Amino acid sequence: MSVIKRTVEFNHLTVSYYGNEVVRDVSCSFDTGNLIGIVGPNGAGKSTMMKAALGLIPKDDGHVEIAGEPIHRVRKEIAYVPQRNNIDWDFPILVKDVVLLGTYPHRGIFKRPRKKDREWAMQCLERVGMEDFCNRQIAELSGGQQQRVFLARALAQKADYFFLDEPFVGIDVGSEEVIIRILKQLRDQGKTIFVVHHDLSKVENYFDDLILINKELYGAGPVNKVFQPENMERCFKMRIGLPSSLGVEV
Amino acid sequence: MEFFQDLMAYEFLQKAFITSIMVGIICGVIGSFIILRGMALMGDAISHAVLPGVAISYMLGINFFYGAVVTGVLTSLGIGAISQNSRIKNDSSIGIVFAAMFALGIILITSAQSAIDLTQILFGNVLSVRTSDVIVTLVVGVVVLLAVYLFYKELLVSSFDETMAAAYGLKVRMIHYGIMVLLTLVTVASLQTVGVVLVIAMLITPAATAYLLTNRLSTMIFLAAFFGAASSVIGLYVSFTYNLPSGPVIVLVATAIFAFMFLFSPKQGVVGRMLQSNRRKVA
Numbered sequence: 001m002s003v004i005k006r007t008v009e010f011n012h013l014t015v016s017y018y019g020n021e022v023v024r025d026v027s028c029s030f031d032t033g034n035l036i037g038i039v040g041p042n043g044a045g046k047s048t049m050m051k052a053a054l055g056l057i058p059k060d061d062g063h064v065e066i067a068g069e070p071i072h073r074v075r076k077e078i079a080y081v082p083q084r085n086n087i088d089w090d091f092p093i094l095v096k097d098v099v100l101l102g103t104y105p106h107r108g109i110f111k112r113p114r115k116k117d118r119e120w121a122m123q124c125l126e127r128v129g130m131e132d133f134c135n136r137q138i139a140e141l142s143g144g145q146q147q148r149v150f151l152a153r154a155l156a157q158k159a160d161y162f163f164l165d166e167p168f169v170g171i172d173v174g175s176e177e178v179i180i181r182i183l184k185q186l187r188d189q190g191k192t193i194f195v196v197h198h199d200l201s202k203v204e205n206y207f208d209d210l211i212l213i214n215k216e217l218y219g220a221g222p223v224n225k226v227f228q229p230e231n232m233e234r235c236f237k238m239r240i241g242l243p244s245s246l247g248v249e250v
Numbered sequence: 251m252e253f254f255q256d257l258m259a260y261e262f263l264q265k266a267f268i269t270s271i272m273v274g275i276i277c278g279v280i281g282s283f284i285i286l287r288g289m290a291l292m293g294d295a296i297s298h299a300v301l302p303g304v305a306i307s308y309m310l311g312i313n314f315f316y317g318a319v320v321t322g323v324l325t326s327l328g329i330g331a332i333s334q335n336s337r338i339k340n341d342s343s344i345g346i347v348f349a350a351m352f353a354l355g356i357i358l359i360t361s362a363q364s365a366i367d368l369t370q371i372l373f374g375n376v377l378s379v380r381t382s383d384v385i386v387t388l389v390v391g392v393v394v395l396l397a398v399y400l401f402y403k404e405l406l407v408s409s410f411d412e413t414m415a416a417a418y419g420l421k422v423r424m425i426h427y428g429i430m431v432l433l434t435l436v437t438v439a440s441l442q443t444v445g446v447v448l449v450i451a452m453l454i455t456p457a458a459t460a461y462l463l464t465n466r467l468s469t470m471i472f473l474a475a476f477f478g479a480a481s482s483v484i485g486l487y488v489s490f491t492y493n494l495p496s497g498p499v500i501v502l503v504a505t506a507i508f509a510f511m512f513l514f515s516p517k518q519g520v521v522g523r524m525l526q527s528n529r530r531k532v533a
Contacts, residue, residue, distance in 0.1 A: 054417050056413055072419070076418055078417055080413065086411075087410075087411060088288075091286060101410070101414070105418040163417070
């Protein structure tokens with residue numbers, strides 16, 4: 001009997017655009033059942049790393065293994081929530097139909113969603129508190145509401161692994177609380193969640209583990225180990241307002 | 251009413267009637283996906299790129315349908331190859347490839363001394379449709395409608411959120427090229443109705459009109475097909491009655507329907523929105 005590995009492993013991930021490396025040789029590994037933040041300055045390759053890990057953009061080198069399997073073997077267990085600015089908000093689609101998309105991965109080709117799928121989509125909408133908006137077109141919602149709808153879609157996928165790209169950008173405090181509460185519930189159910197994030201103030205409250213990246217890896221592991229002034233300063237290449245950084249000016 | 255008597259009496263008119271309705275429907279259906287995926291320019295490119303295919307088919311003595319499909323697909327592959335392997339953006343690579351194909355097509359057609367009339371391919375003449383063309387159009391129509399029906403779920407999710415679709419394992423590249431093939435088929439079927447130059451209007455205008463009226467993709471597709479077919483029928487009637495070229499008239503009818511909805515559609519209409527903001531000011 002082989003032991004099933006309960007980890008997500010990034011191995012030597014390297015990505016470049018037209019010869020410029022934007023992610024360089026990133027390797028790290030995390031146990032499943034954790035909420036993991038991917039943190040770094042603007043343009044550090046956070047989203048790129050996530051997309052390359054999922055095989056959504058070409059990479060030069062490296063691979064990702066989830067529970068010992070290559071990524072293409074576990075695709076249906078992956079729920080991905082894109083950055084808000086990647087979505088065409090004028091698309092003719094209603095809130096409830098966006099959530100219904102989450103049931104597609106488990107419906108074979110040629111098969112239409114059934115009544116039971118629609119009911120499940122509504123339950124997912126209720127979980128994010130958006131059921132009253134189910135018949136709205138998505139552009140009629142606020143940023144935070146839109147993000148909650150996309151989280152509902154991810155919930156509808158019944159996935160084991162969640163990848164969220166900047167879910168907290170430009171949303172209201174209430175929506176942010178709803179989203180982080182649900183992410184923590186998912187984590188408590190044993191799901192593994194990766195979140196690209198750039199607001200350092202809440203890192204310690206939100207995440208169990210951290211990936212600190214600025215092209216290269218500057219730290220990976222439990223938040224209390226990685227989220228240290230010296231790591232942060234090296235990664236951000238600047239003083240970030242922690243007391244120890246008030247040193248001599250050069 | 252003369253038109254309808256003639257419609258009963260003349261076979262060429264019946265053929266024109268059936269062909270243009272089918273073209274209106276399939277252009278509306280595929281056009282819906284073209285505008286939602288931001289591929290309007292691609293539609294224009296493919297329609298021009300079938301020209302060399304038509305010429306080569308004529309030289310080989312085969313139905314122009316086959317050559318057109320081949321050059322249409324080659325064009326979309328060529329455009330993809332340039333934009334993926336260089337820093338040249340998609341719209342620029344479209345411009346490069348489709349102009350080249352169009353130029354090649356014109357040279358082939360003129361130098362072949364062929365019986366193909368360039369004007370007819372460029373601008374269409376639905377009244378000269380032959381029985382074999384009607385059959386091609388009907389077959390294309392069935393293929394396109396069946397494909398959209400069967401793959402509706404996949405087309406919806408990949409058009410709305412391609413990254414999510416790719417993340418859960420959908421072959422989005424295949425879907426893209428599948429749409430390109432359907433687009434080529436639709437273009438070929440439209441050659442005689444509106445011609446190469448104006449196909450883009452039949453793809454975009456009815457679908458854009460529908461887009462103004464609904465918040466659901468399925469409704470949009472039906473409305474676009476309806477507006478496409480209606481433009482064809484009304485256009486054919488006007489062109490026959492007043493002895494005007496069919497393609498341009500059909501296009502202008504589609505444009506007139508668009509203009510009406512642009513001004514008066516309940517939700518997106520410009521007039522309606524002006525009234526609403528006035529009412530708000532009063533209140």
